[in-house]
Amino acid sequence: MRKILVIGAGKSASFLIKYLLNKSTEENLHIIVGDINIQNARKLINDHENGQAITLDVFSSHSRQEAIENADIVVSMLPARYHIEVAKDCITYGKNMVTASYVSKEMEDLDNAAKNKGLVFMNEIGVDPGIDHMSAMKVIDDIRSQGGKMILFESFTGGLVAPESDTNLWNYKFTWNPRNVVLAGQGGAAKFLQEGTYKYIPYNRLFRRTEFLEINGYGRFEAYANRDSLKYQSVYGMDDIKTLYRGTMRRVGYGRAWNIFVLLGMTADDYTIDDSENMSYRDFINAFLPYSHTDSVELKFRHALKIDQDDIVWDKLEELDIFSKTKMVELKKATPAQILQKILMDSWTLEDDDKDMIVMYHKFGYELNGKMHQIDSTMVTKGDDRTYTAMSKTVGLPVAIATLAILNEKITTPGVQIPINKEVYEPILKELEDFGIKFSEKEVPYLGYNPLNV
Secondary structure, three states: OEEEEEEEEOOOOOOHOOOOOOOOHHHOOOHHHHHOOOOHHHHHOOOOEEEEEEEEOOOOOOHHHHHOOOOOOEEEOHHHHHHHHHHHHHHHHOOOOEOOOOOHHHHHHHHHHHOOOOOEEOOOOOOOEHHHHHHHHHHHHHHHHOOEEEEEEEEEEEEEOOOOHHOOOOOEEEEEOOOHHOOOOOOOOOOEHHHEEEEEEEEHHHHOOOOOEEEEEOOOEEEEEEEEEEHHOOOOOOOOEEEEEEEEEEEHHHHHHHHHHHHHOOOOOOOOOOOOHHHHHHHHHHOOOOOOOOOOOOHHHHHHOOOOOOOHHHHHHHHHOOOOOOOOOOOOOOOOOHHHHHHHHHHHHHHOOOOOEEEEEEEEEEEOOEEEEEEEEEEEEEEEOOOOOHHHHHHHHHHHHHHHHHOOOOOOOOOOOOOOOOOOOOOOOOHHHHOOOEEEEEEOOOOOOOOOOO
């Protein structure tokens, strides 16, 4: 049997492994799932006859290399920073590799080695990045095939809670790595293009400069800018485009409330809090506020951040129980971001039967035959439960479909790459429709970036 090694059995691996196991008999596959916690792997294998769970420590070169050498293709579902050691072993042992993560500089540097060995290293084949690339390039290539010229491209994605499981004032629950949510937007100013002008939003203003979007049947959303919207400008062939903006979607009001944590300094991850393990949540909040022998923590908080008592933001903050005297941090030498993450996980963790939701929205503005046109493309996908989430579906299924296509030599172009070529995106998008991951495209009047068209 042909052996597929999946390294990592975390939140995004459930649909990936389920898809491969379902295909295993007809495709003659043996699915090996390696994780440092073998119970995670066993849970997803679920005693399938063509599945095997193994203990795999990515930091143990012997364990890692033995598993890779024994496989026909390798899928890394590890955190992005750990892909590179797997990739180097794949070069050494001549194995194709698939990941859902962004292409790092270290991964890019392996391009020549992969090409020299005729290896496919497919990256950014999850949801964002991944489905966003493929669905965008499908429309862009179609516009260009008609002779159209792209002048505007905006792309937004959100991992959210489905309406039927939306039970908190933030309209949000964790559907992927909570740490990444807490640290979102840090590391440099957001950079994008609007009407031919470079625009920048520093981190301290990111969550107050939002775009508003409407999706039929699901209501209104807001989006904050991704850190570098111009990363794919040349990759997409958009060097002359006037507007290029990529953002992350949340429900309206999330940004204003989240900005309170940013202003207070609770998302910082570059220093640790002394005696954090003995702090209550209230102590943690108070650590960022001035001393007063008369005013309560709540009063100091509202005064420092100018929050009225009847402001919905105040209700959102109280809902998180951040002023509790009894709930303890219990994390030693923790950063503010780590403590905030623990507090949020109390309220924002999916329940067993909760459903999450992935929402994607593209806007394409183009010129054709002297006239301006616009296409809006939207996609909404819901999960089944806390294990088989929409996030794991939209990340894992493209990874699984690409893995099988590479194994069956339907994708053969060697090198480190992302899924922007027709040989990759066409069959994957087509198969994703069978799983309910489908885009709705409609022609709308071209308004440019300015809705008033001034």
